[in-house]
Each structure stands twice: as C-alpha cells, then as structure tokens.
Amino acid sequence: MSPTPFDLARIGAGLPVAGVLDDLRAALAGGTAVVQAPPGSGKTTLVPPLVADLLHGRGGAGRVVVTQPRRVAARSAARRLAHLAGTGVGDLVGHTVRGDRRTGARTLVEFVTPGVLLRRLLQDPELPGVGAVVLDEVHERGLESDLLVGMLADVRQLREDLVLVAMSATLDAPRFAALLGDGAPAPVVDCPAALHPLTVRWTPAPGRRTDERGVTREFLDHVARTAAAAHAEALARDAATDALVFVPGAWEVAQVAGRLRERVRGVEVLELHGRVEPAEQDRATAGRGPGEPPRVVVSTSLAESSLTVPGVRLVVDSGLSREPRRDAGRGMTGLVTVAASRASAEQRAGRAARLGPGEVVRCYDERTWAAMPAHLTPELAAADLTGAVLLLACWGAPGGRGMSLPDPLPAGALADAVEVLHGLGALDEDGRATATGRLLARVPVDPRLARGLLDGARTVGARTAAEVVAMVSDDHRPPGGDLARLLADLRSGRAPGARRWADEARRLRAIAEELPATAPAGAPPAAGGAPPAETAAGAVVALALPDRIARKVGDTYLLASGTRAGLPAGSALAGHEWLAVADVTRAAGRAAAGTGAVIRAAAAIDRAVAERSAEHLLSDEVRASFDAGRVTARRVRALGAVELSATPVRPTPAAARGAVRAAVADRGLDLLGWSAAADQLRRRLALLHHHLGDPWPDVGDDALLARLDEWLAPELDALADGARTARTDLTDPLRRLLPWPEAARLDGLAPERLGVASGSRVRISYPAADDPGGRPVVSVKLQECFGWAASPAVADGRVPILFHLLSPAGRPLAVTDDLASFWSGPYAQVRAEMRGRYPKHPWPEDPWTAPATARTKRRA
Template sequence: MLAALPIDDVLPQLVAAVRDRRVAVLVAPPGAGKTTRVPGALRDAGVVTGEIVVLQPRRLAARLAATRVASERRVELGGEVGYEVRFDRKVSAATQIRFVTEGVLTRRLLSDPELRGVGCVIIDEFHERHLDGDLALALVARLRERRPELALVVMSATLDAEPVAAYLGDAAPAPDGAPAPIIRSEGRVFPVTVEHLDQPDDRHLGKQIAGAVRRIAQANLDGDVLVFLPGAGEIRRATEDLADVAATFDLAVLPLHGDLTVDEQDRAVKPAKQRKVILSTNVAETSVTIDGVVCVIDSGLARIARHSPWSGLPSLQIEPVSRASCAQRAGRAGRTRPGRVVRLYTKHDHDTRRAFEVPEIGRTDLAGAALELHGAGLAGLGALRWYEAPPAVAAAAAEELLARLGAIADGTITALGRRMLRFPVHPRLGRIVCEAEGRGVAKEACVIAALVGARELRLERRGPQGAAKISAPSDLIEDLDALLDARSHHLRADRLRRDGLDIATAHTVDKTAKQLERIARDERPAPASDEDVDRELQIAILSGFPDRVGKRRSPRSADIVFAGGGSGTLAASSAVVDAELMVAVDVAETGARGAASRVQIRRASAIEASWLLDLYLDRIEERDELVWNAQKNRVERIVQMTYDGLAIDEQRDVEGARRAGRPAAELLARQAIAAGIEKFVDRDELAQWRARVTLVAKVAPNSGLVAPTDDHLAEVIGRACEGAISFEELRKSSLLALLDAGLGEHRALVDRLAPTHLGLPRRRRVEIHYELDQPPWIASRMQDFFGLARAPAVGDGRVPLVLHLLAPNQRPVQVTQDLPGFWVKHYPGLRKQLMRRYPKHAWPEDPTALIDGER
C-alpha cells in the first residue's frame, strides 16, 4: 500500500479533465507528489492510450523520478517505467512511462513530428521556463491540431496558471471557448520557521555554512540538513569547511549535483542511519524530494543559465535566485514535519529580489532551437505559436548566425545543417565537429567542442589575474593537448593537480567529448603529422566562429580589431601572443557599472588569411585605392584584401600614388584644406597678402578684382598639389607665389595701390602692415617723419596710413592718422620732454622742415 500524498486528493479531478478536455494545468506545492503519482494515475485510469512522456528540467530529476515511480509501481526500472536523458537512457520496448529531459522530447518531436505511440505529454516544473520546455510546449500544442486525442498536462509548484490555461485552451478549443481546466492541490504544509541574517555576512560561503550547521546541530538536530549552493565548486569547498563540524556531530556530508555518478547521487537521496548534510545545487529545488530533511540552509544563490552575446554559447553565472525559488527551497523543509529554514541573506535582500526568473526564451541564444525547427521542416522560430514569443531581435540574430555557419540557405536547412543536428550541442560547436569530420580530425574536434562549452581547464588562466605561461597558436589546442595527456594517465587526480588542471572540468570535458565521439565519423584519414592535425583543427575552429575574426592593431599588440566592426583586448590568460589573425572564441565584457563595457578575449585561436579565402570567398573584397597616411601626412596607394571590412592582406605603394596623378592631387588637396592653408605658408605673410588684395578690391571696385575667399584659397591649394603627394612637398611649392601669380593682370594694381613698403624722408623703406577690416599702418622713429607735412597714404592717396611714432628707444610716443594736427597740437610739448631725455638727437622747432642728422 502506497503512502498517502497530498496530490492523491485531486487525482480524480485531473483524470476527469484529461478524459474530457485532453488538456489540464496542475498546480501543486513541492513535495505534494505530482511528479511521481500523476503519470501512473493517468495510465491506470485508462484515459491515455500509448506512452506517457514526462518532461523534467534536469537529468538528475528525470532519473530519480523514474526510479521512484518504478519503485512505487513495483516494476523494474527500464521496463514499464524508464528514463532518457542526454547521453543516457534506461528504457525498453515495454516502457509506458518515460521520464525525459526537455531537450530529448524536443529532438524526438523534430525527428518524429507525430510522436507516434505517445498518448500523453506531461511538462513538469514549467515555472522554470527553460527554452526547451517552451519549445516542447509549442510543438506539442501545434501537434494537437492534427492529433486532438494527444493529452497535454502542464504541472508546476509556483505557476501563474491562468495564462497557461488560456494558451492550452486556444490550442484545443472547447465548444464554449473555455480555457484548459486548472486543478490545484493545496498540499500538506507543516509550519516552517524562516530565519534571515541581521546583516550581510562577508565571510567565505563555506565558512557561513559551517557556522550555520554547527548552530543547528547544537540545537538537537533530529533529521537531515539540505544546503543549497550555486555549483559543484562551491560544494567541494563547503565540504572541506564542514569537516570539523561533521566530525564533532557525527554528520555525513554528501554532495548532490548533476555531474556525480548514479551511486553518488543515490547516497545523497536515499535514507541513511547517519544524519546527513546534503550539499546540493538547485537540482533539489524541484522534482527531487529527499525524505528526512528537517532543515534547509539557503545561500540564496544559483548558477543561472545565461548566454554569451558574443558567441551565443551558454554559460552559468552565479546570481541571486528569485523569491519564487526561495519559496521552493524553503518548502523542502516542511514536507513531512515542522521544519526550519536558515537563509544566509537579509530579509531586505529577499524582499527586493525579482519575483520570478526571466524565462530563458527572453535571455538566451536561440540558434539551436531555430536549427532544430528548420530541421523539422518549419520556417524557423516564427513558425510556432509560442506561449511567450521570443524577442524579434534575438530570433533574427539566430537566423543570421545559422546562415553564416552554412546551416541554412534561403530560409531552408542545408545538408550541412542536418549533419550539425546530429550533435546535441550549440550550432557553432556542431559546425566545428562537422568541419573536422571532413578533415580527418573529428575525435580531436569533439574534445575541442567540449572544451569550448566548459570552464577554462587550466587553473593558472582563471580569474582577473590569470595568465598564460607559454605562447601557442591556439588556446583550445593547448587545452586539447593537456587533456589528451591527462587521458593517457587515466585522469588521475594527482596528475591533474600536478599539471594545474581543474579536476572537475577535466572529467566533465572528457565525458562530453566521449559522448560526441560516439556520434562523429571521420570522412578521410587523419593527417600525417601533428602540425597538420593542428592546422586542420584551427580551420575547424574558424568554421564555428566565422563572424568573430580579429586582427592585431600592430605586431604583438593586445588590441584586436574585429571584422564587421568593434574591437577588444586579448587577455593575459590567452597564449595566442604572436598571431596576427585569430578568431575570438571566449569573450568577457568587463567594465564598471554604468561605464562602457570592454571586450576582453580570454581564449582565441590563430588563423591564416588563405583559410578565409578557401572557406569564405564570398565575403572577401579587394580594394585598390588611394588612402591618406595620417602619420606620414602623405597619399599612398593601397592594395588591400578585406574580410567583412577587416584588412587581412595589405600592400602600400608610395610611388603608385604619384603615378595616380589627379586623384592623388585631389586627395592631398582635401587633406591640406582640412589641415588649414596656414600649415604651408607663413601665417603672417598670408594674412598680409589677403588683407592687401581685399583692400585693393574695395578701393578699386571697377577693376574686376575680387577679395580672396576660402574657396579661392582652396583652388590655389589644388593647383599646388598637382604632381605632389605629401605635405612636405606642398610646403616646398611656395604657395604664396602661386597666390600672387593667381592675381594675373591685377597683380600690378595690387602692388601699386597696396605696396608692401614706402619711403620716408629720413628712411628709405618702411614696411606697411595690412590687416583685414583695419586701416594699414606703419611704425618708425619720429625723426623719420621730419620733413613730412601730411601723413602718407595708399590706394592712390585714398587710404591714409596709421602712423606709429616711436621714440629713439623704439617705444610708441603717438599713434595718429592726422600728422599735421600732431605737429601743431602735440609735438611742441613732446619736443621739450624728448630734448631732455635724448639731448644728442635733433628736435627741430619746425618738424615739417627736413634736417640733416643721424639716421
């Protein structure tokens, strides 16, 4: 006789809903028993004909749920009840209840759109809103238009049920237009005491957990403790920190996460005589129920699935979980009796968190889903009626990437795209392996694909201070060599530690690579030498990242310019220190909050320009043009080959620019005009010439002379640039003489009406100063003007000069245009002062009389 569970009370309602409407939404709290009891109830009631497929968000949950259901139904696992997850399955022809991960069902739907032999699909824990879950829901809803007898049940603990019920109702409309039935199980909730920190704890997370477990153990702990941590790395460190507490209170510290072996997972889940402290990732948050847990310690953190906007590859980032997840975790403490929850964060922290996680469809890369839909003959992401449609920008980016990878053409999947679908990895990685198959290096490429999707293998290269100790053409091939060497020593922990490799990452990569190797097939023999193998692998890596090609700004510079625009910095953790061209495989965006982010390339792989020609000739352009070398201030002819706008080969020819003739002169002229004509002539001489010509144009308006404009000056520069290619040559061309010559017949008129010098009674030549919009002026000693009754003038006497009369020490005494008035009004008084100050100089009473004396 099975133990009663809260879900049992509503199973008749669910059976009726499935019988009558073929769709239903079930909401039940954690531990109510929905995962283990619903599939059997539907089968036993006879309302489903065919196999019942139950979707689980995680591999561990699928296996444990199948094991639990098989045990309850007293059948062997793999018989009536089985499971199928990525690279692992335990099913048979007799299997009628099959627990699968979401991706497995998606692939089955795409390979067998009719789901032959399946009578019901149950999507469990839908509130987690994984992309594969949304895709499965949309595909099954679409299938029900052709197979209305196919039952569909959506289950969750914290779901907003009404929108889902409306969606299912639209997919299977009732005669009265009603949404799908909603069945709710209130569960059996025991009181749970929730404790928060008074203030944030800055200690290492493992130390915080050890302290919390010690306090709980001292309070007469009479059951097991479930601790939620972000990931396997934090679990390992917490295990070390708990060693003393475990020894003191006789506690068994057991890890629980998806990368453990089946036996290790079972030890954490199954009852034991010794009290357990189970260190778990969020796999224990839903689906997995662990009997005996009386206390939950919640770090409030998880590794949340994100994706790199750079590569589209998935990544797990440690982030605070939502309030819904906090509630899910707390519910694990009150399943069978009153419980206690210790949250390692403050109540204010909890209350200010987001209510739910953002669905993956709104924050993850969609290229994989789009390729799968194309593989099923659908027109991409837009062909489905989604519960929540993907962002248009993300959907367009997915299609563009698939086209770049050669997986689709004109909106239809290609033969290469179908080959890529064989591999349950991101399309970029599938493209790498497919390319490698054709080059005889598939096995090695499978390892590289696994490495790209994992954390950095070498511990020395991790973190902000990470640095490579060697130089190599490819970070991925360096890691490949390290892993292959580790394999030859059976991945022994001591050997991995000696080589500075992360143990968990090495095992994860090895496992994934072997799974891919079972699918891959070389299409030709392996290359003969290691150098040839590396070359073929580098080309394969390029095929997965054709849109991430970069080039150094200068030899050995860390600054990288990318094809298509943008730039980044090669991190010290990359060993690719010499290659000029490369693909950026692993990139992080850095920068303070609110500041512009910077692209940092953590892993790269060198390429050669000839490979781009071989693989992507359609994206290659040749340019033969004149360019301006800003550093050398000259015109150069450049013959350039570009890939998506990035120069991958370039030759510069200076004399070729000279042979170009007029186009080179025009480019030089544009640069010279932009720089300003003052760079090529004396600034004062140019201003003087321009003011003289402007003055003559004003005083002789009928002469036809026009005051020089900027356009006129530009024309002169253009003539001066003929035959020249550099600023240096332009400076030697005497632009002022060209300006003068450009006056033509007006040159003599300018010299006559606006002379550059004039003579005074006691001085042969005095320079006349001209300024725009100011009267011309001269400056000389007062004695030089003795003998003049009137001020000198230019412009045929129409423009009197301003006279700067200087004392013998060259300091101004008077500035005037009225020389007769000065002689009469001011000179007599000044004469007395000057005679006392300069007695050796002659100071006549009548300054208009020319006198002999010193000059």
C-alpha cells in the same frame, strides 16, 4: 483493457497531490490539463503513473513520456517511481538522457530531458508509441521546454488522442492552460501547498557577494561558515536534520563543499550539479540511510524544484543564480551570475518545510531581498537562440510563426540567430532548413559546434573533433582559459567530470563517423592538410566559431566579430598571436584588460588554420578614410574585423567620395563646421518646419544626414578631391533644400532682422534647430521701443517674438512678448530703479508719447 500494474494508492501514500487525483482524472477527460503544485508535493512521482493508468483503463495504448529539465532529475524521478512500483529502472519505468538510455518493452513511463523529446519530434512528429506527454517544471521557462509547449500543441492538432499535461510549481499555470487548450483553456488542477512552519533568518555577508571575476571567495567563505554553524545548531535540536545549501554554479559548489569538509566533523558533505558523476548525483538525491551520518548537500538551482533531496530541514541560500545572458552588442552569450528571483528563493526555502518545521538562512539582507526580481527571466528572453531557431526551421515554423509559444522570440536575438544560421548554410532564403541545417540539427549540440564536429572530423579526425566538442559544450572552467591544457587533463582523468566527458566524446564520435561533413559530398580536406597536434583543439573551435577567431593586438585580442577581449591574468595563452575562442563573456576591471570582455576558454591556432577555418570571412579591399581634412586609402586583407595586411594606395575617386560621406555620416555635420550665416539659415528653416510643416524641410541632424547627396553633393565631392573643410560654407547648400515657389516667402515668414520703433533693424535670434518649442528673440535697448504697442510675430503670425529689453549697458531689464502690457505696468518699476543709474538716457514717465531712440538725451 485492464489498468496498469501501478499501485497508485501505494505510490501516492503521504503525497499531497494524491488528494487531487479525482480532479485530475476528470480534467483529463478532454485530453489536456495543467497541474499546479509546489515542489515536494509529489506531482512528478504520482501524476505520470496516473496518466498511464487512465490511458490503459480507457483502452488506449502508448507510453507516457515525462520531461525533466535536467538529466539528474530525469534519472532521479525514474529511480524513485521504479522503487515505489516495485521494479527496477528499465522495466515499467525507464529514462532516456544524453548518453544513457534504460527502457524496455514493458516500459510504460519514460522520463526524458526536453532535448531528447525535441529530437524525437523532429524525427517523427506523430510520436508513434507515445500516448501521453507530461511536461514537468514548465515554470522554469527553459528554452527547450518552451519550444515543446508550442510543438506539442501542433502535434495535438494531428493527434487528438495524444494526452498533454503540463505541471508547474508556480502561479504560471493559466498561461500554459491557454496554450495547451483547444479553443478554450485546458483545465487547471490546483494542489495546495503542504508547508510546515518555516523560520527565516537573515545573515548578510560583510562584503560584496560578487565582483568582476564572479562570486567572491570571501562570500563563499561566509556561506560555508553560515551553513556549518546553522547545521550544528539544527543538529543540536534534532539529529535527523539534513541541510541543503544553494550556490549559483558547479565551481561554487566545489568551493563551498571543500570549505565545509574542513570545518565539520561527523557530517557527510555531498555535491549536486549537472557535472557530478551519476553515482554521486544518485547518492545526493537518495536520502540518508539508517545509521548514516547527517548530510549537507551543496547544490546549484538543480534542487530548487526539479528534484527533491529527502530529509532536508535546513536550507542555506546564497541568493545567487547562474543564468544564460546574451550580449547583442558584442555578439557574446554565456552563463552569468545574477541575483536569484524572489520566486526561486521562496522555492528554495520551501524545501526545508516539506516534512516538518524547517528553517531557511539567507546569506543576504532584507534590502537585497526587496531588490531581487520577482520571477525568473525566461531563457527564451535572454539566451542565444541559434539552436532553437534551427529546430523551429526544421519543424516548418521559421521563427516560431503560427506556434503557441509561451512568449514570441525576441526580434533582436532572432535576427542574430538567423544570420548565424545563414552563415552555416543551415537556412534558405525563406528561413527554412536546408539539407545542411537538417544535418546539423541531428547533432545534439549547438549548431555551430555541430559544424565543428562534422567538419573537424575531416581535418583532425573524428576522435579529436568529438573530444573537443564534448569539452566545449560542457560548463568546464579551463585553468587560465587554456582549452588544450583542459583537454590533456580530461584525457588523463585528472579533471573533474572526466568520465562523463569521455562518455559524451564517444557518443559524439559515433555521430561524426555516421554523418557526413557539412561540406559538399566528396569535397577534399582543407588545403594544407591536418593542423599540428598542438593546434588541433583550436582548429575544431575555429571551424565551429569562426567569428571568434582572435589575433593579438597589443595586450588584448581582437575577435573577427569586432569584439576586443582580455585573457585572465597569468594565462599561458598570452604568448600566442592567434586564438580560437570558445567562450568570451562580459567583465570589468583588470579581468577584462580594459576591454569589457574576458576570454574564458580558448585554444592556440596559427594563421593558416585561422584562414582555412574562416574562409568566408576573408576580404581583400581598398578602404578609404577621411580624417584631418584629407582622404587616405589602404589596400586591406582582413579576416572579419582582424586586419592581416595593409598597404597604402591612392584612393579611387569613388572610394574617396565614399570615405567623405561615411565620415560625415559617422561624425556628423559638425565635422564641416557651421558658419554664423549657415547656422542662422538653418535655425530659420527649422522654425518654419516645426510650425508650418511641409514643404519647409526638416533640417535636423538625422534628416540632413539622410539627404546628404540631395543638398551637399558638390561640396562633398570637392572635399574628396582635396578641398579644405575650413572653406566649406553650408549656407548655399542649405538653400538647395528650399521649396519653390515658397522659397520667395522665406524673408517674410522668417526675416533675419526686425525693424523696431527707433528705426533700427535688430537681428532676430532663432531657436536651435532641435528645439521645436523655442521662441525667436530680439534683444534691443528699452529706449528703442518707446511708444510701440505692437506684438510682432513670425511664421505667418504663429510664433510671437520674445523681446529682451536691455539697459543702456546691454544688460537685460525685462522679457516680454507683450509690449503694451509692459509699458502699462512693469515699466514704472524699471524706470524707478534705472533712471538714477543711467541719468544720461531718457526715462520718461509716459513711455507712450516719448520718441523711441538709440541715443542719449544730449545726442537726441
């Protein structure tokens, strides 16, 4: 078979990666390879047509599918390769991204997003018609890209003819080589960097970069001023210089771009992020044409490595990034602004030195640079895993078991995802996908939003459900957190990204009309009919995220999950009792109303919608509590953690006992109080357990709480029946833990008192129960030990007693566990210092022969 129509020499002209094509051809003889090349080296442009050429030159068939981490990168890469190949997009080179497919019968190279390829794999794991897959930018460690690594490694066990190539811009290549190799690591082809000299300048802002609300406006002003000044200086040296400014998110891009347009003249300011309309994205990545003005492109990390912005000789870096983070304690996941990694900052800076000498201006200082993390946090380690776990369950590998993933799924996030999917009916007891789960997996959004789309179509109509899900699944920032207002702005075309939202809504509507609801076939709409138009958006959100239904409690909102959150200041939602919350994130200060969380996006609902949408969270039960020494009970109807009604009732005996046990387990045994006798017995038992072990019981807090019914049941039952806590003595209950027949030896192994030389019996102070290294102490007047050479010990002689020898006034004079050594040495100095202060008490020169006494010399 003849080679493909791609002219590799023409396509690769001037690209550093062209120098390693022979090495790559040799490496691909085994069917897998990893290409390590820095951003801007041309790997995305040249490697896919080379792989297509190899396939067809060897008589193979099939398309080369290339993944790009973002839609704009997939479209940009397809456009550039098609231009170099002398064809239009959709002919030899095409792309498929969400809502936009341009391929044809002649297409040999197709650029796609990871999500597109994941769903193709679920539809048909053999990937018919595909001869090779190239995973680009695997170093970014996107969640979907990581899943593809494992799934494609599985596919290659079935299809040895499938060629796999992974491409990385960092030194992560050996990790992926090991994952893709069959028995031995895949060959790694390294393309050295072709950087020109790079000048680094540090211009830190005078104030903070971020606060509890996000990136400060003062810092954005600083970035804009710095970019304007640096670009003006660069243009004075070279009029061909374009600038690239990195900020963390779409909102910051708009803010900095707006400020730059106010400051600069004769310069085109462009915005580049995932929410910009495709035509504007293409404009930013196409490069400056002849006669066009200089450009400043303000971008998110999109331009960091996954696509190239031509003509850039100046980079201005905020040093910030927006990454997914999961708050397991509050059940929240969202994008948060964090310090970029040093690896990311290096890649950003490198964009300025691809074509010639360049400059990077960092809007932070060298101390901040040193504190930045070395590498990007993999999305798998920090994000919500619900969608990923459903995909793996549909793939037949619950939790990723048996797969060659770059990292295992974190146990905590995995357990949370499984719990959510069980709640959706998407997983069976073995963790495999149910029919409902497979249905939800066919919708290209989070499984919870998929449920909101499919079930919401039955209650508010497919159009409204699709519009709401399209809105919530994108990174919009509704004013005051009000989704209903944002929906109105999107419908009217006033909101940024309205055209793309409309396209996505139409696509989701078609899916909703094609697929059935997740409710049983033929099930009628929820009782009560369709909600009012003003709560329709909230109804869809409530169906998707029932655990985030919230009720106003005072000045804040309590979510069904148990999280408390505040609204942004001045939000129009503040007057509503019930909200369906789409986005709640960690925050501090006034933004969170003292709750630690702030509602970023929500819509109003009423109680009826709340109860219909979260029917599985409704409960009606008697809740008893033990407080201030008495048991009280209420009959509570609740939606998760949100109480709907509560009526005082008489607690049942079982409920009362449960309340007492729960209170003790929650607040500890100090709730009952330790008498001196009980505390002493506990200390004695603890010392024996620490030094002799079994069968002497562990009497630490955790151990005692774990065995409450074994030793404290009668007393707990008495409290449940109305006994007062002040009358509860734990001495006798502790004795129930004594091992028999060993209990008979307790007083011998750990006596309460010690007989000293004077004949007195002095109390032994045992160490605290949680102090395994502590020593028993006897505090006794020095004169009571004259002539005593013994070194007493407890616990079968294993733990020497520590003597605190006291003055006649009870003040410590010496601490020793070796009395014989004390009399022979330090005693002489103590005698010299004390005999004049306490002349009425004996201080003999020879303590060995003096009688031990507790009395003065006259009384003796």
